[in-house]
Amino acid sequence: MMKNRIEEYLDDLFPEPKCELIYHNDYELLIAIVLSAQSTDKRVNQVTPILFSKYSSLKELSEAPIEDLENIIRPVGSFRKKASFVKEISSIVVSQYQGIVPRNREALMEFPGVGRKTINVFLSEYYGETAIAVDTHVERVSKRLGLASKNDDVLTIEKKLMKKFSKEVWGKRHLQMVLFGRYYCKAVSPECKNCALLELCREKKKNI
Ligand code: SF4
Numbered sequence: 001m002m003k004n005r006i007e008e009y010l011d012d013l014f015p016e017p018k019c020e021l022i023y024h025n026d027y028e029l030l031i032a033i034v035l036s037a038q039s040t041d042k043r044v045n046q047v048t049p050i051l052f053s054k055y056s057s058l059k060e061l062s063e064a065p066i067e068d069l070e071n072i073i074r075p076v077g078s079f080r081k082k083a084s085f086v087k088e089i090s091s092i093v094v095s096q097y098q099g100i101v102p103r104n105r106e107a108l109m110e111f112p113g114v115g116r117k118t119i120n121v122f123l124s125e126y127y128g129e130t131a132i133a134v135d136t137h138v139e140r141v142s143k144r145l146g147l148a149s150k151n152d153d154v155l156t157i158e159k160k161l162m163k164k165f166s167k168e169v170w171g172k173r174h175l176q177m178v179l180f181g182r183y184y185c186k187a188v189s190p191e192c193k194n195c196a197l198l199e200l201c202r203e204k205k206k207n208i
Pocket of ligand 1: 203
């Protein structure tokens, strides 16, 4: 499949895109992704070093007092719900999977606070599996650039992107679109003046 203009631009801007969440193993990544829902990687990176140094194993996390987890992760928002997800996920991985996060979509779907996007990010980041996770940035960028229609839901967008991009670059394109949305094509005041995709964009007129 030939690269299109959007892909060329993304490759120029982010030749080697990296996930910005800090983690050291499988469960730290999964929990960081769960904490990042409706929050930012920056805020998650502020709380996870505290969380994972105070409770340095899954067993310790599963047994941590919920109030303490809530206090530590408070800055990421929805902290009560997320604290209980952290505790429950830790306990499931310890009791049912010998302390290893399962590399299995069906199993992961059963985890509290874990949905399709989380699973795609986890499997593609940790295991290099081919997947396109559609988060808020990917959704916005796809719609602005006409890679998806205005009313498409995230699953439809995911399918459209899978058709548009070669399978071997799905993970890379996901990361590039997240970074493009985070730093250039922002929800409010995007950097349209310098955007090489201005002509393709459905929102250009609104933003310059
Ligand atoms: Fe995003 Fe603006 Fe570029 Fe459109 S022109 S893709 S809104 S940065």
